[in-house]
Amino acid sequence: MNNLAGIDLNLLTVLEALLAERHVSRAALRLNKSQPAVSHALARLRTLLDDPLLTRQGGSLRPTARALEIQPHLTEALDRMRHLLTPAGFDPSRERRTFRLAMSDYGAAVLLPRLVPLLRAEAPHSDLLVTQAGREAMAAQILDGEIDLAFGVFPDLGEQLAQALLFEDHYVCLADGSGLPPPGRLDLPSYLARPHALVALRADVENEIDRTLAALGHKRRICLTLPHWGVAPRLIAGTDIILTVARGILPPSIEAGGLRLFEPPFTLPAVPFTQIWHPRRRGDPAHQWLRERIARFYGKGRG
Known part of the structure; x- marks a missing residue:
């Protein structure tokens, strides 16, 4: 050739x-x-x-x-x-574009309620295609050009992909309030004595909670593993199960039904929610517009 x-x-x-x-x-x-x-x-x-x-x-x-x-x-x-x-710039009010995004249902909960109204108002001719995958799979899809942007916690990206921090969340524990001692929280021995729920697409993928416990010389018992954040709080009501999750996935009224929030009895790292993309997309006006608009949701300026 x-x-x-x-x-x-x-x-x-x-x-x-x-x-x-x-x-x-x-x-x-x-x-x-x-x-x-x-x-x-x-x-x-x-x-x-x-x-x-x-x-x-x-x-x-x-x-x-x-x-x-x-x-x-x-x-x-x-x-x-x-x-x-392509003409310089991107006119979202007139041009048509399909944006392909990947995220977990945590990402969907914290991002899509802001993004969908924005696109309907500012880019009415553009379409949104959202898929879900694990961290490694989302990074691979970005590299292969199958998706435009991925959202989540990506601790080990290397230098192949570009990323921008959108916000930091923190972990909280959720349990049925009827089984908690009067302070409304548990110490570490009591926390470890109880069964736990884990939200993960794959049970064999290491997570920050168990990695932190292992570094402290502890291990918790996972009695329930499921891929969906949204249903998890309803499953622990009336049980002794503890759910340790990022606070942003839980609605403000989560404690109204008898569940109680409390801080984990050990120090966990922050949850950095980022958007990632391939560097080759950097000069794409439509892609840049979308990144920057998403970054502004969280006061981050340019994406």
Whole structure:
């Protein structure tokens, strides 16, 4: 591909879609093309690059080593081309854009009630696509170009991704008030003696609470693991279970139903809620607009 003369550069957008979707029909839908047209483009790409690029496995396509090598460079090059061909700035009141975000239901609870009204008011022609995944998966989706922004707690990102702190939350404990001693809280031995609920997409992923306890030489018993924050408080009512969570996920009226909040009987780190993105998105006017508007929700200025 040293000589670009005679090469249809539209093939590269097809390759980008195929590597993202790993499915011919979904890539065709994404590109607003017919399935035969995408299949024909893939055949031309295979000849052009002298590589199968994607091989069928089950109901999907698996990229070859050559395709995986090409993907990040392809995405970056196409993003730069789009930036060059896009008018300077982003007019949210007129332009159409689909913003692809990933977050847990904690992120959804603290962000979406602000973001959705903003988009309807300022960017009525733009769409929002929200997905959920674990930390590692969200970071991988950002690197692969599958999503635009991810939100959550990302302690070990390295230098591949850009990030901006939005706010810091703190941990609190929640338990049924009828089983708490008169001070309305528990000391560490009493805390450890009780069973606990853990909110996590995967039980085998290390969390800050148990990492901190392990550093102190302690371990708690997890009797309930579930992936959803929203339902967790209702499950501990009338039981001896303790839920240790970020305060922002709990509604102000959480104690009205007999549950009681108290501070953890050991020092836990703050919960830094951040937005992360790929550095190649830095010059995208629409992406920059969205980052900055989200940052302003929390008084952070530029995102």
